[in-house]
Amino acid sequence: MRTVDTTDLCTPSAHRVLIAGGGYAGITLATTLANRMRSSDDLEIVLVDPRPFQQALSELDLVAAGTSRPQFAELWHASIFRDLPITACYDRLEALHPAVNSVDLGPREDPTARVPYWRLVVATGAVSWVPPVPGLAENALTMWSVEDAFVLQHRIEKQFRRAASLTDPHARERALSFTVVGGGATGVEIIGTIAAVLPKMIQRSGYDPEELRLRLIEGRPDILYDLPAPQRTRARRHLERMGVELVCGERLTRVEDGCAYTESGRGVEAETIVWCGGAHADPDAVDWGLQFDTSGRLIVEEDLKVRDHEAIYAIGDVAAFRDPADNRVLPMLAQFAIREAEQAADNILAEARGETPRPFVPNMHGEFVSVGPHWGVGWMFSLNVSGRFAIVMKRLTYVLYWLQVGSFRLAWSRTRQMLAMHK
Numbered sequence: 001m002r003t004v005d006t007t008d009l010c011t012p013s014a015h016r017v018l019i020a021g022g023g024y025a026g027i028t029l030a031t032t033l034a035n036r037m038r039s040s041d042d043l044e045i046v047l048v049d050p051r052p053f054q055q056a057l058s059e060l061d062l063v064a065a066g067t068s069r070p071q072f073a074e075l076w077h078a079s080i081f082r083d084l085p086i087t088a089c090y091d092r093l094e095a096l097h098p099a100v101n102s103v104d105l106g107p108r109e110d111p112t113a114r115v116p117y118w119r120l121v122v123a124t125g126a127v128s129w130v131p132p133v134p135g136l137a138e139n140a141l142t143m144w145s146v147e148d149a150f151v152l153q154h155r156i157e158k159q160f161r162r163a164a165s166l167t168d169p170h171a172r173e174r175a176l177s178f179t180v181v182g183g184g185a186t187g188v189e190i191i192g193t194i195a196a197v198l199p200k201m202i203q204r205s206g207y208d209p210e211e212l213r214l215r216l217i218e219g220r221p222d223i224l225y226d227l228p229a230p231q232r233t234r235a236r237r238h239l240e241r242m243g244v245e246l247v248c249g250e251r252l253t254r255v256e257d258g259c260a261y262t263e264s265g266r267g268v269e270a271e272t273i274v275w276c277g278g279a280h281a282d283p284d285a286v287d288w289g290l291q292f293d294t295s296g297r298l299i300v301e302e303d304l305k306v307r308d309h310e311a312i313y314a315i316g317d318v319a320a321f322r323d324p325a326d327n328r329v330l331p332m333l334a335q336f337a338i339r340e341a342e343q344a345a346d347n348i349l350a351e352a353r354g355e356t357p358r359p360f361v362p363n364m365h366g367e368f369v370s371v372g373p374h375w376g377v378g379w380m381f382s383l384n385v386s387g388r389f390a391i392v393m394k395r396l397t398y399v400l401y402w403l404q405v406g407s408f409r410l411a412w413s414r415t416r417q418m419l420a421m422h423k
Contacts, residue, residue, distance in 0.1 A: 001081035006091045006105045009115040013044045017348055018103065018115065020093040021123035021282075022049030024334045024401075025316030027080065028341035029121055031405040034084040036345060041352045046087045048105060052077050055146050058334065059398070060186070061193040062373065063149035064156075072417055073146045079413075080406045093124065096288040098309050119311055119348055122285070122298060123341070126317035126332055129280035135255035136181075140275040143186055152190075155272055156198065164207060176202075176212045179260055179270030181252055183218030185226070185369045187276035188235060191216045195242040196372035214244045215268055217260065219251035224369060224377070226331065231377040234386050238371050279332055281318045293320045297329065302359035304344045313347070315340040323362050330362055338401070339363075368394035 009016075017033060019026050030047045037043050054075040063073050077088050094111040095104040103120065106112030128144035130137050141155065142148050156178070163175035178198075180191040191214060199209035216223070216239065223246070224232045236246060250262035260268045281297040291299045291307045297320035299307045304321065306312040316337035320329045330336045340360060347357035366380030368390050376390035385393065395418060402411035 001086050003088045006089055006112045010113050012116045015042050015118045016044040017119045018117035019047045019121045021125055022047055022054050023125045025123035025337040025341045027054050027405050028338045029345050030086050032342055032345035034086050037349060048089045048091055050092050052090055060149040061189040064152040064190055079410055101311055122314040122318055123316045124282040124318050126279040126281050129278045130275055133252050139255045140273040143190055143274055143276050173211050173213055174269055174271055177270045178272045179215045179268055180274045180276055181217045182276035183216055183223030188223055189370050190274055190276055191244055192371040193373055195244050216244055217247045221249045228384060231384055235371050235377045285318050303347055303357040304340055304360050313344045315344050370394055
């Protein structure tokens with residue numbers, strides 16, 4: 001691995017593969033290309049991303065209410081690309097010029113340099129989407145980055161210390177009220193981990209964990225709609241056993257004075273509100289002159305190339321790939337981003353060798369959601385699983401990913417970190 005400045009990339013390269021975005025899609029694509037290419041392919045692999053690490057969004061709950069070190073949810077490029085022929089440039093994609101196969105990199109509306117490419121892969125992902133609910137943006141914490149998780153961790157500690165100094169029982173309950181809005185995987189994992197960790201922390205300090213108030217608000221009638229109905233039921237029951245109150249089928253209408261109000265007029269007390277209600281494709285993508293759908297995701301063909309652009313691929317959350325089986329756009333899931341990246345890598349290598357790119361065929365082998373650090377639900381190969389086994393399988397997917405993009409050394413080191421954290 002080597003690191004360069006943006007201006008160092010201005011010189012043309014015959015087979016430069018420029019990868020914009022360092023999430024699951026971008027990292028997988030870069031490492032797959034590096035590991036599968038031959039010297040005769042003569043590829044230059046350049047990864048462009050503002051951060052020198054990948055954020056593992058599926059592990060944010062362990063940072064938010066677990067370890068005091070956020071590095072567990074950060075996969076640093078130096079540890080992944082250590083011995084690979086990959087060039088990293090820590091900047092952002094500002095504009096595209098498809099007619100001349102080049103991009104502008106640098107600050108918003110003030111790019112530093114124009115960089116040529118042979119193939120461009122847009123993998124800039126998604127951002128947290130906060131709807132225009134009055135008071136939500138001003139009062140809620142979002143959960144879409146390691147920084148967000150760290151802010152929530154400090155907020156939890158602050159509220160606990162504040163509650164310990166209060167004499168009025170109702171005031172203590174308000175200080176220890178935590179409400180998560182959004183019943184998808186992120187929301188369930190965040191509230192589940194809080195429900196598992198906080199009561200023990202409060203009890204160890206000599207206070208009454210019964211004063212803790214935990215709630216999950218979901219506008220749809222149920223949580224975890226990506227999972228089979230029996231698994232959703234198991235998740236609901238487990239959350240309720242952990243002391244989480246579920247408010248389903250009611251959309252949020254406003255947030256004010258430490259209270260979240262739903263469309264029925266119900267007020268849910270919450271001095272700490274965490275918004276986990278969804279994501280939106282990279283908003284900059286609609287300004288790049290490429291075709292996009294109504295959700296703002298770039299329209300791609302079956303070979304993962306952006307429509308009407310032979311030299312540009314789009315993969316991951318920013319890409320709108322329609323499953324040929326049902327014509328539905330694939331959801332924003334890490335496993336699809338990883339598989340799209342693998343296919344895009346093979347297609348780029350095929351083009352470098354004068355071969356025809358192949359279509360991407362999506363498939364899912366399973367999905368797991370943690371409901372607290374030691375219990376989960378999910379499915380694999382049409383088999384529903386729950387409890388500790390689901391957690392083991394979820395953590396195993398981390399290990400397999402670390403092995404795929406890194407090495408045995410990286411996977412072993414991070415597995416040890418994960419096991420120590422669970423203890």
